[in-house]
Amino acid sequence: METEPKTICGGCLCGAVRYEGIGELYNVTHCHCEDCRKSAGAPFVTWASFQPSNFKFTKGKPLEIAWAGRVRSFCATCGSALTFTSQPDADEIDVTVATFDQPEIVTPADHIWTEDRISWIKLADNLPQHARGRTE
């Protein structure tokens, strides 16, 4: 997967929270884990990672909610799921690709946590599938 360094803009449904990411995106993946499903209210969530120093909120501030040691952020007004970090000082911040202004700017590389996949989601994109995380 190659992505040219450029500014990626996005935000929540209502527009109260906007963000900007620059530089190389990595780990563009569809996550089927139950935590992502439940928190987003969707069958799976597509994420892209930025280095924290390359990502900032440019309008508003999301509500951060810690659950199971991980922090997810949401628009406090409309509820859009925006970011995920595995710990407060994590070296990457994952952003929901579906909230990008132009989600098609990236190409997902794989599926993770497919052992949690809802059976009526049929994967036919030929991308690699990992039962759990990518490293397991």
Ligand SMILES: [Zn+2]
């Ligand atoms: Zn909003």
Ligand SMILES: [Zn+2]
């Ligand atoms: Zn997940």
